[in-house]
Amino acid sequence: MAGQDAGAEGALYFHQADDPYSHLAVQMLARLEQAYSLSFRSHLVPQPIDSAAPDRERLSKWSLTDARRLAEAHGLSLPESAIHPTEARTSMAQEALAAALEQPDFARIATAIGDALWSADDARLAAFPRSAAQPSMQMATDLRQQLGHYLGAVFHYDGQWHWGPDRLHYLEAQLASQRRPGNEPVARLMQESDRTDVHSPVTLDFFLSFRSPYTYLAARRARALASRYGATFRLRPVLPMVMRGLPVPREKQVYIVRDCWREAMRLGIPFGRSVDPVGLGVERGMGVLARAMSLGKGEDFAESFLSGAFAEAIDATTDEGLMAMALRAGLSDADVKAGLADDGWRAVAEANRQELLSLDLWGVPSFRVGDLPGHWGQDRLWAVEQDLIAAADRM
DSSP states (O other), X not given: OOOOOTTOOSSEEEEETTOHHHXXXXXXXXXXXXXXXXXXXXXXXXXXXXXXXXXXXXXXXXXXXXXXXXXXXXXXXXOTTOOOOOHHHHHHHHHHHXXXXXXXXXXXXXXXXXXHHHTTOHHHHHTSOOOOOHHHHHHHHHHHHHHTOOOSSEEEETTEEEEHHHHHHHHHHHTGGGBOTTOOOSOOOOOOOOOOSOOOOSEEEEEEOTTOHHHHHHHHHHHHHHHHHXXXXXXXXXXXXXXXXXXXXXXXXXXXXXXXXXXXXXXXXOOOOOOOOTTHHHHHHHHHHHHHHHTTOHHHHHHHHHHHHHHSOOOTTSHHHHHHHHHTTTOOHHHHHHHHHOOTHHHHHHHHHHHHHHTTOOSSSEEEETTSXXXXXXXXXXXXXXXXXXXXXXX
């Protein structure tokens, strides 16, 4: 079921025409409506505001590459030759989608519109009925912000947000009692395996920030993955985006905390007792991290700092808090003082940032195996593992 009533709630889906993740999500919407006794009210939204998409050019390029990988993993369709649509094609697609909102089979029609858009098939795109898109998009944007989100490809149900294929398993857990007999779950939870039979002696770069809760969720898992495959694990610390002049809107901040909490619960990682280390806490931590890395204790200190910041409410701006983080990582008082006295970490952090940008990435946690393309997100460790296996096969 589709609709435009921005005042109505229930099971909601927000679709962005020029977002490849939305093209995947709307295909899953069709499967959800077939598998569960529930109809979704669909809404059309524009691109997120600049503060929610701080590096739009890289985001566009990365999202298309990543969406291709997700499409293959989830058995969804995205043209291999897909290119990011022009403004003119996007406008045509938005008008076609606005008309489709009136139809009971929005998901099917939206999938066909997306196929034409991402295939750059202007003739097919022009053949769809069209309607003015701006009014419905403004209403939907207001509703989405009111409910606390900022992206396309998102589902909202019973107060919870679920982004694209990656979080749909949480929605299905909410809907379990409504699954129709004979239907299997729609989403596939992508995660690392427990393989121990592959040796991949390459370098796994881990780009991290001390203000990122997602970095905290990834740190131990990434290190363990490298160890299991015999890879060299290399820390590449960068300053947080907000300390690089990139603001974060409130709805994004709130969603990140809530999403990290449920991911932590699923992974069995303590989370929630936090003290934001932004500013002085991060800078002090970066200085001590540089010292720890020189002593071969970088991973231990990074994990100790992140755990303290996001699970134990340890304040890194205080000497007592920073020392507690350092001591349990095997560092001494002298090591902490040496780290705080040396500003050399700033040049290293900037070099790491430039390296990250060269991979067409900008956020953390990010990863790179050997000379292969990078990955962004703690929920891409399954893809990092695939790269470790691929790297081993090339040797």
